[in-house]
Amino acid sequence: xxxxxxxxxxxxxxxxxxxxxxxxxxxxxxxxxxxxxxxxxxxxxxxxxxxxxxxxxxxxxxxxxxxxxxxxxxxxxxxxxxxxxxxxxxxxxxxxxxxxxxxxxxxxxxxxxx
Amino acid sequence: xxxxxxxxxxxxxxxxxxxxxxxxxxxxxxxxxxxxxxxxxxxxxxxxxxxxxxxxxxxxxxxxxxxxxxxxxxxxxxxxxxxxxxxxxxxxxxxxxxxxxxxxxxxxxxxxxxxx
Numbered sequence: 001x002x003x004x005x006x007x008x009x010x011x012x013x014x015x016x017x018x019x020x021x022x023x024x025x026x027x028x029x030x031x032x033x034x035x036x037x038x039x040x041x042x043x044x045x046x047x048x049x050x051x052x053x054x055x056x057x058x059x060x061x062x063x064x065x066x067x068x069x070x071x072x073x074x075x076x077x078x079x080x081x082x083x084x085x086x087x088x089x090x091x092x093x094x095x096x097x098x099x100x101x102x103x104x105x106x107x108x109x110x111x112x113x114x
Numbered sequence: 115x116x117x118x119x120x121x122x123x124x125x126x127x128x129x130x131x132x133x134x135x136x137x138x139x140x141x142x143x144x145x146x147x148x149x150x151x152x153x154x155x156x157x158x159x160x161x162x163x164x165x166x167x168x169x170x171x172x173x174x175x176x177x178x179x180x181x182x183x184x185x186x187x188x189x190x191x192x193x194x195x196x197x198x199x200x201x202x203x204x205x206x207x208x209x210x211x212x213x214x215x216x217x218x219x220x221x222x223x224x225x226x227x228x229x230x
Contacts, residue, residue, distance in 0.1 A: 032217050043118075043207055043221035044158075051217075090157060100146060100211040102219060104157045 002027045002093045004105035012111040019078040021108045023065075023091030026072065033074040034092040034102065035065055044090065050074060061085070086112045117141055118210050120222035127198055127229055135193045135225045137164075137208030143188035144210035148219070149181075152205040164191040164208075198229040 007022040025031055032051050036044040048059025055067040065076045074091060091105040117140040127133050137147055145166045150158040162183050163171040170183035180202075182194040195202050205226050209219040 034218075036221075041205075041224065041226065043120075043223040044209075045221075046218060049218060094217045096217075098217070099163065100217050100219065101148065101160060101163065102158075102209075102217075103160070107157045109155075 002029075002031070002095060002098070002103045004091050004093050004103055006089075006091050006105035006108050008108055009106060010109045010111065012113060013081045014113045015083055016080050019063075019076070019081045019085065019110065021076040021089050021091075021110065023074045023076065023105060024072050025074060025091070025093045027093055027095055029095040029098075032094045032096070033065075033067060034094070035059065035063070035074075035076050036090045036092060038088045038090065038107075047076070047089075081110075081112045083112050083114065086110055118208065118220045118222040120206075120208060120225050122225060123223060124226045125228070127227070129199050129229055130197055132194055132196045133198055133227060135195075135206055135208075135227070137191045137193070137210075137222050139189045139210045139220075142210075142212065144191075145188060146211060147185065147191040148209045148211075149183060149191075149193050150207045150209070152207060152224075154205075158207060161193075166191075195227065198227070200229045203227055203229045 003026045005024045034049045035047040048057045050067045058064045063078045092102040119138045121136045147164040149161045152158045164183045164185040166185045172178045185191045207224045209221045
């Protein structure tokens with residue numbers, strides 16, 4: 001079985017500050033991990049993914065995430081927040097034997113203050 | 115990149131009627147598509163896996179007679195909400211995995227269903 005827990009349903013940062021969105025996973029098989037972003041009333045856009053290659057993954061819009069197996073974590077970071085980063089962020093897990101199914105975390109709403 | 119479209123983007127229907135939502139992969143073929151449901155301020159819940167040429171696989175707790183899924187071709191899956199009720203009001207999103215993409219999926223823009 002697989003599951004994802006995102007710590008913090010809402011995170012608020014100032015423009016230019018570090019963004020840190022937390023994600024912990026549980027998986028009985030080697031996981032594939034994803035971060036998606038969702039803007040209001042829109043679908044999901046892939047930010048980055050981990051698929052058992054490099055543990056530090058760089059994505060679009062300056063985001064990156066580090067896979068830490070010992071901590072079962074896949075936290076999302078960005079050095080300097082921009083107003084346009086305000087959105088809902090979802091961490092998701094899948095596995096090689098899951099037929100492509102994604103299990104999503106609860107989501108974290110990121111607010112960016114000017 | 116690959117594009118997945120949904121139609122309609124927004125629909126309002128009366129209680130007791132049925133509504134069909136289409137999900138299309140525009141520039142690639144998809145033998146499998148996924149349907150998710152999202153309530154306001156909540157996460158996506160996987161409803162079912164749509165399989166081209168065979169029956170859909172529903173997640174536990176999802177009524178298959180309520181949410182009819184048909185995967186008629188390699189580029190089209192439809193979700194029909196039958197005898198809709200206000201509690202079916204939600205945001206429905208489909209996705210399709212990209213071949214060779216390590217289970218990367220492309221998501222449609224979603225369909226907002228409101229049942230009055």
